[in-house]
Amino acid sequence: MKIFAYGIREDEKPSLKKWEAANPNVEVGYTDNILTADSARLAEGCDGVVTLQTAPYTREALEVLSKLGVHNISIRNVGFDNFDFKDLNDLGFTLTNVPVYSPNAIAEHTVLLMGRLLRRVPEFDEKFDHGDFTWAPTIGKEYREQTVGVIGTGHIGRVVIQILQGFGAKVVAYDVYHNPEIEKQGLYVDSLEELYKQADIITLHVPLFDSNKYMINDKAIAQMKNGVYIINCARGELIDTDALIKGLDSGKIAGAGLDVLDNENAVFGKVWSSVDNIPDAKIKNLAKRTNVIITPHSAFYTETAIYNMITTAFDSNKALNQGEKPHNIVDTNPN
Ligand code: NAD
Ligand code: COI
Secondary structure, eight states: OEEEESSOOGGGHHHHHHHHHHOTTSEEEEOSSOOOTTGGGGGTTOSEEEEOOSSOOOHHHHHHHHHTTOOEEEESSSOOTTSOHHHHHHTTOEEEOOSOSOHHHHHHHHHHHHHHHHTTHHHHHHHHHTTOOOOTTOOOOOGGGOEEEEEOOSHHHHHHHHHHHHTTOEEEEEOSSOOHHHHHTTOBOSOHHHHHHHOSEEEEOOOOOGGGTTOBSHHHHHTSOTTEEEEEOSOGGGBOHHHHHHHHHHTSEEEEEESOOTTGGGTTTSOOSSGGGOSOHHHHHHHTOTTEEEOOSOTTOSHHHHHHHHHHHHHHHHHHHTTOOOTTBOOSSOO
8 A cells, every 4th residue: 555645744754654664564655745736746656645734725636636546635634624625525535634633732822822911921022132121011910810712612622621720710612512511511601792792812713614714803803802812723714814903903802812814824834034024914913013922823733743643644544545434534515
C-alpha cells in the first residue's frame, strides 16, 4: 500500500517516522507543499492521501486525484470546512478527519487568551518595553467575577468549561445539541440572545457552516454586554471583522483574543517583520491594538496534538485503503 502526504512539516517528521516504523508494509511519500492541482500529481500510484491545510481544497486538485484513481483522503485535523462536499461527492471521495486529537490544546489556549486579556498582559508588555514598571492604569479582572458564554459544547467547548470552572468562573452555554453532562449542571441557556445578554466573555467553539458564517455581526454585538470580551479559537469566518472593529472602536467590545481570522490565509504562516507590513487592512487594524491578541491559528500546536494528528490520520487512511470503514469517516451528505 502507498500513501502520499501533503503539507508535512519538520515538527511532524518524528511522529511520521514512528508511524512508518510501526507500519512497514505501507510505503509513505510526502511533500511540504499543500494539496493543489499541481502537487496532486505526486500521488500517482498511491492508494490514498493524507493532508493538512487551511487553504481551500480546490475542485481542480480533487479532479487530478480522482483521475489518478486516488479517492481516499484523510485530513490530519478536525475542521473540514475548506472542502466543498459537492466536489467530494461528485468525484467519489471518502474523507476522514481527526475529530479528537487534543481538545485540551485548543481549550488551554482559549483560556490563556482570556486570562491575558483580563490581566491586560499586552498592555503590561508594552509598558515593560518602555521601562515602565508601574501598576496603573492596567488594573485587571478576576475569572471568578466573570460569566463566560461558551458557544458550542463539543469536545473543545467542554474542556474550556472544565478549566474555567477550575478558575471559579460562572459558565453559561449554548449548543444546538445538549450534552448530558453540561445539561446536568444546568449551564445551557435557550438562545444565543440570552447568552449574549449574560456573558462578560464570549468564546466560540462551533464548526463553520454556510448558516453560521459571520454569526458575530453588528446585530449580535448589539445584544452583548458593554465591555464584552470575544474569543475565537474556532474559525475566522464566524466573526464579521468589520463589526468587530466597530465594536472595539466604540468600546462596546473591551478586547478580543483571536486565533483565527477571516482571510487569515493571506497573513498567517508568513513572516511580515512588522505589523505595518501585514497585507490585510482589517487584520492590520486589529494587530495594532493592545486590547486584541492575535495568534496564528496555533491553538492546536502542541507536541501531543501533532503526534495524535499524524497517527490517527495515517491509521485512518490505511484503514480506508484496506476497504475498512473507520469511525471517523466524515458524513458528506448531512441531513
Ligand atoms: P465538536 O464537533 O466536538 O463540537 C462542536 C459543537 O458545536 C457540537 O456540540 C455541535 O452540536 C455544536 N454546534 C454545531 N453547530 C452549532 C450551531 N450553529 N450553534 C451552536 N452549536 C453548534 O468540535 P470541536 O472538536 O469542539 O471543535 C470545534 C471547532 O473548533 C472545529 O469545528 C474547528 O473549526 C475548531 N478548531 C480549531 C482549532 C485551532 O487550532 N484553532 C483546532 C481544532 C478545532
Ligand atoms: C483543526 O484541527 O480544525 C484546526 O483548526 C487546526 C489547524 C491546523 C487546521
